[in-house]
Amino acid sequence: MRNAILVALLFIAGSLHAQPGTERQNLVQFSGVVVTDSLMPVPFTHILVKHSYRGTMSDVYGYFSFVGQEGDTILFSAVGFQRSQYVIPDSLNEGKYSMIHVLNRDTVTLNEFTVYPWPSREQFRDAFLALRLPADDHQLALRNLSPAETIQRMENLPPDAYQSFQYAMAADHTKLYYAGGTPVVNLFNPIAWAQFLQAWQNGAFKKKD
Numbered sequence: 001m002r003n004a005i006l007v008a009l010l011f012i013a014g015s016l017h018a019q020p021g022t023e024r025q026n027l028v029q030f031s032g033v034v035v036t037d038s039l040m041p042v043p044f045t046h047i048l049v050k051h052s053y054r055g056t057m058s059d060v061y062g063y064f065s066f067v068g069q070e071g072d073t074i075l076f077s078a079v080g081f082q083r084s085q086y087v088i089p090d091s092l093n094e095g096k097y098s099m100i101h102v103l104n105r106d107t108v109t110l111n112e113f114t115v116y117p118w119p120s121r122e123q124f125r126d127a128f129l130a131l132r133l134p135a136d137d138h139q140l141a142l143r144n145l146s147p148a149e150t151i152q153r154m155e156n157l158p159p160d161a162y163q164s165f166q167y168a169m170a171a172d173h174t175k176l177y178y179a180g181g182t183p184v185v186n187l188f189n190p191i192a193w194a195q196f197l198q199a200w201q202n203g204a205f206k207k208k209d
Contacts (some may be wrong), residue, residue: 004056029096032063033077034058034103042103045078084104111140155191 034042041062048055050073056066068074070090077083081103087192089098118124135143142150158165 026070026090027095028068028070028092029065030068030072030074030088031063031096032101034062034064034078034080034101037102037104042081045076045081045103047076048077049073050075076101076103078103080106132151190202 001119007038011188033043034047041060043058043062045058045062045064046055047066048059049068051124054066054068055074056064059062068088070088070092074086074088075083076085082105084101084103086099086101104203116124116126145153
């Protein structure tokens with residue numbers, strides 16, 4: 001008889017404990033926004049329930065939302081801000097709670113630290129004097145070409161835009177200077193002869209197939 005009564009009491013207690021709503025009465029949909037003292041959002045704030053692994057992280061706008069319990073101590077932490085906590089009230093009339101949580105900035109002052117590239121100035125001076133920088137393209141070209149070949153290649157380079165402009169302007173000035181007069185005869189002009197010989201060497205008068 002006693003065993004039957006004990007079993008009945010255990011069954012009643014278990015049924016009461018398993019009734020829907022009794023276990024979830026203290027569950028709260030806890031949401032809010034994490035901001036600074038100037039009401040700017042604090043993104044990626046870690047929001048955890050104290051002494052547990054439950055929590056979430058705020059988005060880029062500082063908004064967060066997760067399921068907690070009444071009386072939970074919520075820890076807020078973000079890089080560059082002081083850690084703070086908040087306790088969810090245990091006398092809520094509904095299963096949700098919203099808030100705006102303000103984090104104070106945490107200014108960290110580091111001690112002065114001087115970095116030297118070498119243990120001493122003397123070693124740095126010796127290493128600097130012994131430094132051999134790699135040669136650039138111009139130095140490599142001067143090293144691989146003889147002076148005579150360099151001069152010859154410079155003479156055979158085509159004129160650039162500025163030289164072409166100067167040549168065209170000089171031709172226009174010469175044409176205007178001798179306009180209405182006798183054409184100039186370049187038979188005794190040494191510059192014309194030099195240009196003729198240069199064109200001859202370059203093969204400008206060769207027949208083209």
